[in-house]
Amino acid sequence: MRSSSNWYWCMLSIGASLCALGVLAAEEPTPLPRPLPAMQHPADNAATPEKVALGKALFFEPRLSRTDKVSCASCHDPAKGFSNGERVAIGVEGKQGTRSAPSLFNVGYYRSLFWDGRARTLEEQALLPIQDAKEMGMNLDALVRKLNGIDDYRRRFQTVFGGEATAARIGQALAAFERTIVSRDTPFDRYLQGNQQALKPAALRGLKLFYGQARCFVCHQGPNFTDDEFHNIGIFDDGRLEAGREAVTGKRADRGKFKTPTLREIGQTAPYMHNGRFKTLAEVVQHYNFGGVTDEANDSRDEKLSVLYLNEDQVNDLVAFLAEGLTTPAGK
Numbered sequence: 001m002r003s004s005s006n007w008y009w010c011m012l013s014i015g016a017s018l019c020a021l022g023v024l025a026a027e028e029p030t031p032l033p034r035p036l037p038a039m040q041h042p043a044d045n046a047a048t049p050e051k052v053a054l055g056k057a058l059f060f061e062p063r064l065s066r067t068d069k070v071s072c073a074s075c076h077d078p079a080k081g082f083s084n085g086e087r088v089a090i091g092v093e094g095k096q097g098t099r100s101a102p103s104l105f106n107v108g109y110y111r112s113l114f115w116d117g118r119a120r121t122l123e124e125q126a127l128l129p130i131q132d133a134k135e136m137g138m139n140l141d142a143l144v145r146k147l148n149g150i151d152d153y154r155r156r157f158q159t160v161f162g163g164e165a166t167a168a169r170i171g172q173a174l175a176a177f178e179r180t181i182v183s184r185d186t187p188f189d190r191y192l193q194g195n196q197q198a199l200k201p202a203a204l205r206g207l208k209l210f211y212g213q214a215r216c217f218v219c220h221q222g223p224n225f226t227d228d229e230f231h232n233i234g235i236f237d238d239g240r241l242e243a244g245r246e247a248v249t250g251k252r253a254d255r256g257k258f259k260t261p262t263l264r265e266i267g268q269t270a271p272y273m274h275n276g277r278f279k280t281l282a283e284v285v286q287h288y289n290f291g292g293v294t295d296e297a298n299d300s301r302d303e304k305l306s307v308l309y310l311n312e313d314q315v316n317d318l319v320a321f322l323a324e325g326l327t328t329p330a331g332k
């Protein structure tokens, strides 16, 4: 029997329909999220099929770089969960960046972009890697001239925007395409919709830990698994705490804070964290299991972290939830 307070809580957190489906049969009330809402395109950059197709062509276009060799997809490869499988980004002439290339799954749902949240819109963000000396190293005016000199692009910009390529239009087309990179049909989503068989036993036990003892949902909350906030969870770079959010706000208290990333398709996007420090999900979970405490001094580690006391089986179950529950099976 469910107690009346649990019932009330259940109504509050996920609504009567899921409660009625009996998704929350467990004793512990679990704040399972609602299904992911449909993607919103901004009014000043409405998506048309032609615009999305142009954005897609630009995303895979190495001529966006100075050397004609690096495209967005070089670092955000769909075959690698729209990341690159490396610890850090590798751009023109093999230049290495300092941060890991994030997956672009559900990037259109974030309130801010980059690990430190320094960009506000996808339209604005898209022009930054093009110009970054270590990424695509391209001058924007030169790029606009280059694209307007290619018949196919000139024709496509004309169809979509009624005029020539401009920097702003390049950003708009790329952003419209990026908003179509959505993960919303994982086994977890099917489970949320009432399919009890969608999660295998280990992943189901992991789900209960995620919303229970392991308290992951405190930051990785809602249907996109992020609170859109910044936290210092004790991820050091060779003994040094990177400025992170402090570089944007100028506040000392923000040192070492990074944006909570989505966990959707996480099984495809190793290595993990802003610096690619962890190779496997088991390493990530062990980091949290020890409360995010490292050998280095860290005066602003997030208060929401604490020792979790997960045994080895529980660590494996949590990994199963991440790798199988939140990740679309290969070939689907």
Ligand code: HEC
Pocket: 059, 064, 070, 071, 072, 073, 074, 075, 076, 088, 089, 090, 091, 092, 097, 099, 100, 101, 102, 103, 104, 107, 110, 112, 113, 114, 115, 116, 122, 125, 126, 127, 129, 130, 134, 135, 136, 174, 178
């Ligand atoms: C050389 C590798 C590289 C290339 C090329 C590259 N990116 Fe990225 N991308 C990164 C890295 C690294 C970050 C994270 C940087 C940071 O947070 O400081 C990032 C971040 C992003 C983000 C923010 C994601 C988030 O979770 O906040 C978006 C969106 C993005 N890139 C889109 C693009 C687009 C569009 C292009 C092509 C115009 C592109 N990238 C080209 C490496 C690359």
Ligand code: HEC
Pocket: 103, 214, 215, 216, 217, 218, 219, 220, 230, 231, 232, 233, 235, 258, 259, 260, 261, 262, 263, 266, 269, 271, 272, 273, 274, 275, 281, 284, 285, 288, 289, 302, 304, 305, 318
């Ligand atoms: C205090 C907030 C907070 C809590 C609690 C939390 N996380 Fe995170 N998580 C973050 C932040 C912030 C990052 C990015 C940190 C960085 O890169 O430095 C992150 C990163 C991750 C990543 C890597 C994502 C990627 O794309 O590289 C995984 C996986 C992850 N968390 C899983 C979990 C699991 C599992 C739990 C529960 C055991 C958990 N998190 C609890 C805030 C949190």
